[in-house]
Amino acid sequence: MKWAILGAGNIANDFARSFKTDKAELYAVASRSKEKAAAFADQYKIPVSYGSYEEMLADATIDAVYIATPHSHHYKQIKQCLNAGKHVFSEKVMVTSGVQLDEVIQLAADKNLYLAEAMTIFHVPLYPKLKQWIAEHDLGKLKYIHAPYGAFKPEDSPMYFYKPELAGGALFDIGTYALTFALEFMTSQPDEILTFGNLHETGVDETSVILLKNKEKELATITLSFGTDLPHVGVVAFQKGYLEIPGYTRANQATFTDLQGNKTVIETTDTAHAFTHEINNFTNMVLEKGANPTLAKTKNVMTIMDTVRAEWGLVYPFD
Structure with a gap:
């Protein structure tokens, strides 16, 4: 190929x-x-x-x-x-x-x-392993997910970050990771979405909060910013404890803390770059004429992004 x-x-x-x-x-x-x-x-x-x-x-x-x-x-x-x-x-x-x-x-x-x-989260080996570990342990119901992602970008950057003509802004650049992370764990697609967003003077989104709730009453908060750095640690909280996943966009390790404070590390021996996994997975899918499961996930994330963009009044010149 x-x-x-x-x-x-x-x-x-x-x-x-x-x-x-x-x-x-x-x-x-x-x-x-x-x-x-x-x-x-x-x-x-x-x-x-x-x-x-x-x-x-x-x-x-x-x-x-x-x-x-x-x-x-x-x-x-x-x-x-x-x-x-x-x-x-x-x-x-x-x-x-x-x-x-x-x-x-x-x-x-x-x-x-x-x-x-x-999208790296679709392909890095940690997430299938985490889902298997969750299924094998009695953690109770999923209650809450927190997915912060802040990456300070200088306003005079020559990159696309603040350029509306190139579809800049935090939502499309880093928000897609945070939303994908949350939806990887939520039982169903959110049917309630609340949000606040601050637009930069250039017209793209700079800082925002997105609140999600689904029919199972699972909650998620997404916090995004180009105006400041934020801890890049995802949290997935169940009735009987919570997972912390540092560097969740390309993670190879997570830590579960139970109600007594006991910690369990779940990790992969993954040493490959996230792109290597992506390339191999797509190549194998094409050669083997396999299923294409990530398109539906991409669509679910885009549904949320359409909703919050409308709420913020975020319009690009080419829309």
Whole structure:
């Protein structure tokens, strides 16, 4: 199976460095700059480089494309890739609205192609192990989840963080992780959503709180900010104790504390980069023609993001 990278920015470098699988080859890279693509290919020993996305998509050798461009570009580029007959693995957030997501999901189905989001929480080995551990122990009912994520971003950053034309803001950049984390543990999709959000003067969201409740009366709080750092520790609380998961976006360890203060560590011997797991899982899914379970999870997160954006009045120039 031959992969290509669409875009040669920061996250594309992370993907290329982590490409380790004996079932696939990182075969091509495309950038809007022929020189940038050639330099990227040379750095990572990629056989082919292209100076335009259209030229790359015309290469019938390519089976799957990883989209590594800003959020605002994904919707158009996913459609281009699917229409060119390529499986698509898109950087998060996959698209910027539920309407767009429904369209690309239907297009992938019509073309009999795989489409999935590069969300680390879907792929790191800790979460299946945690769910198995929870199932094997009597923890009582799930009561509460807390998922904070704050990452200070300078207002004069040249990156997309505060740029509305590139779908910047904390929700799409880091909020998608926190929401995904919460939904991984909640028994059902939240049917009550409350939120407060502060928009930056540029028009993107800077700091927010999102409250979730489902029919099982499980509660979750999501706190996000580009204006300050926050402890990157997820908490999942049951009647008989709570889990703490530090660095929950790419975690390999969790600690359970029971009501008597006794602690149990649950961990994986995982040493691979999160991208390596993502690449292997998507490759295996395509080669084995397996189920595609993460699309429904992506859709559940997008439903919440649509709701809170409407409440905040967060509108992008391209909406």
